Amino acid sequence: MSNQDAKHVPEGTPERRLSRRSLLQGAATAGAAGLAATAIGASAGPALAATSRPPAADQSHDTAGTHAGPIVVHVRDARSGDIEVFSGTSQTRVRDKDLAARISRAIG
């Protein structure tokens, strides 16, 4: 599987420039990709709202721009609070130690 997360790509590299194209990739797949997965519960709301999303060029969006359906959260590193959040064909990355700790506690 690819690991070409735009977030990890330095400025000016081919991958970063092409992330503009991935916007179209998201547009072409909206609707067909309205699947989602695990919901993390209400606690995610305030934490996510408090974070700032990366610049648009670092993301892929579905054209609806909504987050209907559940959201998938991947805690990459609980210690640093490095979290990826997926919904529809979008992803964003946040750093929230408190949220990571609460998720870690929730799963025991």
Place this chain on the structure above:
Amino acid sequence: MSSHREAPEISKDPVADSTDVYAFVSPDKPGSVTLIANYIPLQSPAGGPNFYEFGDDVLYEIHVDNNGDGRADVSFQFRFRTTVRNPETFLYNTGPIQSLNSPNWNRRQTYDVTMVSGFTGRAIGTGLACPPCNIGPLSTPDYGALAAQAVHQLGGGITVFAGQRAEGFYVDLGAIFDLGDLRPFEQLHATFGLPALKAAPGVNATNNVNVHSIAIQVPVSALTRSGHPSIGVWTTASRQRVRLWDADNGENVDSGPFRQVSRLGNPLVNEVLIPLGHKDQWNSLQPSDDKRFERYVTHPGLAALLPSLYPGVFPNLAALVAAGKPRADLEAILLTGIPAGIIPGFTNFTGPVLADMLRLNTSVPPTPSAKQSIFGLLGGDAAGFPNGRRVTDDVVAIELRALAGVTYPLIDKTFKPDAAAGKLTDGLTPASVHAPYLGHFPYLGVPYSGYNEPS
């Protein structure tokens, strides 16, 4: 199959595994280019009751670079949708399927096509029907006519087809992956101290199996820039970053942006040239990133192996390898296109950016079938591989011969290829493919039916 199961990760994901890419000026419609990307390798025609289908969860794309930077300028995106008419039967079909809207056909696929030019995407086809798989004389009694109904005219001179086809690529996989054995020459193989072998005819390991093809025919003018007739072509498949098994509903759910998991331009590059430890990464990158793999093209491991596998047969190649000179001939064929002035009257050079793309000079007219050489450019036929790739081109022999040094004189006229280099073959020809190729779109043959194969 020039790229089937070529990398560890994608070998576990056949629905997203690209097997071959073809690009050629349409012989029966010379103002257009036909692009074909095959997926889902080695389909046993009898593989029911859940017959093969495209992945609803996969984004399939065919890309065209027309300015030589190794990035897509025009892309065609394909998304599939499966519907089940009656979930209360285990049957794929409940009677003969004689039309694409037959009520007897229980599990069917449709697809949407989006054309992306620059940063503008435009839906050019929606809800297009795929044909069913070829099951047998009771279920799909006139398969050729049925599949012909799934050739769709999209407007703007674009024609599209997506569905099962007979595998058209011929290769003796069983021998080649048995330590580089070429059956017609196996009496010369080193055999690693084991008893000597006798020369034998090639065996087409990909005979009587099917693939799923995405074929699109597009006016040349929609793919090229004025005054620049050469294009680079490749296909990719992408999956969303997250997949979870929803145990409550018994299905996978996907989320997140799409990321590339499969790539294919020139045949056999990832399969034969890229080392095992880099194949998965290669699949995830774009052609514009291929400079990092340059050394595997300019110093190919297989060229170094041939003199060892066939002792005494390739002394000149052995000397070339020992000299450590980079194979600029292979770099031109596979990564930049062949510059003007190398082969009289021919070029498919797209620029200095090293990028694995199937390069096609669209200004080269199709060669009449009676005059075609399956060895393409090596056979003096400029309309064949590596100027694009036709469905009948013998890319195995062409690449073997090139690796063995046949094309090195293009950049060093003092080099004399070994006599055996120009004769290398796995012993197969288009006649080794049982299902006849078509003389018209989508050119690959009617798929083998499960009733008849295996026989």
